[in-house]
Amino acid sequence: MDSAEKDKILIVDDEEILRFLISSKLEEAGFKVDTASNGMICLQKLPAFQPDLIILDINMPLMDGISTALEIRKNKSFSKIPIIFLTGADSTDSVRAAFEAGGDEFLSKPINADELLIRINALLRMYRAEVEAENLSRKFHYLLIQDFLNYSTAVKLPLTMLAEESLGPLNEQQKEIVNLAIKALNENIQLLQETALFIKLDPTKIAINRKPQNIIKLINENIQKFNILIDKKNIVLYTDFPSDELILEIDEEHIKQSLFLLLNYVIERVPNRSNIHLGVSLMDGLSGEEKYFKFSIKDSSEPISEDEINLLIDRYEQARWNKISMEKNLSLTICKLVIEAHNGKFWCESKEDGNYYNFSIPMNLLNNKNL
Numbered sequence: 001m002d003s004a005e006k007d008k009i010l011i012v013d014d015e016e017i018l019r020f021l022i023s024s025k026l027e028e029a030g031f032k033v034d035t036a037s038n039g040m041i042c043l044q045k046l047p048a049f050q051p052d053l054i055i056l057d058i059n060m061p062l063m064d065g066i067s068t069a070l071e072i073r074k075n076k077s078f079s080k081i082p083i084i085f086l087t088g089a090d091s092t093d094s095v096r097a098a099f100e101a102g103g104d105e106f107l108s109k110p111i112n113a114d115e116l117l118i119r120i121n122a123l124l125r126m127y128r129a130e131v132e133a134e135n136l137s138r139k140f141h142y143l144l145i146q147d148f149l150n151y152s153t154a155v156k157l158p159l160t161m162l163a164e165e166s167l168g169p170l171n172e173q174q175k176e177i178v179n180l181a182i183k184a185l186n187e188n189i190q191l192l193q194e195t196a197l198f199i200k201l202d203p204t205k206i207a208i209n210r211k212p213q214n215i216i217k218l219i220n221e222n223i224q225k226f227n228i229l230i231d232k233k234n235i236v237l238y239t240d241f242p243s244d245e246l247i248l249e250i251d252e253e254h255i256k257q258s259l260f261l262l263l264n265y266v267i268e269r270v271p272n273r274s275n276i277h278l279g280v281s282l283m284d285g286l287s288g289e290e291k292y293f294k295f296s297i298k299d300s301s302e303p304i305s306e307d308e309i310n311l312l313i314d315r316y317e318q319a320r321w322n323k324i325s326m327e328k329n330l331s332l333t334i335c336k337l338v339i340e341a342h343n344g345k346f347w348c349e350s351k352e353d354g355n356y357y358n359f360s361i362p363m364n365l366l367n368n369k370n371l
Contacts, residue, residue: 006032007124010051012042013086014060022055025113039063043071046078047343053124058087058094069101077340080130082123086111145196152189159185194330208341210249215293216241222259226267233272240279248293248363250342258338261331262297262357270301283360292360303350
């Protein structure tokens with residue numbers, strides 16, 4: 001089997017000898033294997049390794065298997081990866097807890113290697129079938145959206161000709177009706193374009209090409225693109241950046257796209273004569289050893305409820321609850337997918353002084369010694 005085609009398995013167990021024995025058996029069977037000694041290391045390795053299946057011990061120090069599985073299932077990128085639980089105690093309570101946490105199989109120690117391989121191969125067959133079905137559905141919906149886009153563009157042309165009075169003069173009422181129709185059509189075209197982009201952005205397969213980039217420069221370049229709209233709406237824009245240079249290992253095109261969508265969303269949404277605050281700061285990670293870059297936008301518009309915030313940034317939740325957000329675009333959802341593909345976090349908050357749109361990305365301090 002070509003190494004590029006090997007299924008990847010992450011083994012998470014605090015027993016070093018067991019990790020070694022299972023790894024050896026799986027590598028002999030043709031799998032690519034990585035290991036972790038506890039749940040925290042597992043979560044750190046997930047984004048880079050992108051396993052196809054996880055073998056997870058229940059009883060471990062720092063973070064046990066149940067807590068680890070619950071965290072894995074919270075992340076949409078890894079929510080469907082098969083998990084096989086291992087435990088030295090096969091009580092009914094342990095089995096129930098494992099499956100309630102999102103486990104797909106449960107094996108008691110000592111492990112029978114042949115039985116483990118049988119269960120791994122069965123789970124991977126089901127997982128691949130599910131992924132293939134999702135990919136076919138994604139392609140179908142993408143083509144359907146493209147058909148709607150082509151139709152909308154075709155409708156826009158004669159409306160534009162009418163608005164420009166290329167086909168003859170219009171009275172004021174006719175002009176207003178045509179302009180309203182063009183505005184509604186433009187909104188629908190934007191929604192279709194963002195929907196098509198969202199469908200193409202498979203959260204488990206977003207290709208991230210990391211290179212050192214000055215994130216402050218990228219933010220300022222995106223701000224300049226909105227100078228005309230900012231002036232038109234009499235918006236006052238405040239920035240709080242620690243320096244003119246902050247180097248991150250990021251995918252330039254994806255981050256530029258996210259910054260543009262986020263700025264456009266906020267600037268379009270706020271009323272005229274509003275204040276918008278942009279801030280950059282550094283955050284400590286949970287372990288205290290990592291540093292995170294944090295970008296935040298605060299607007300002064302009406303507060304958004306917590307339920308509405310969840311719907312704004314997570315289209316999966318919209319589908320689950322059969323609700324449509326009051327904001328007809330996917331900008332925040334796309335931002336969330338891109339930031340999570342960088343091992344980061346995207347979140348929104350509504351406070352008394354305004355609405356906050358934030359994202360954080362792990363950073364390498366070697367390139368930022370002055371901070």
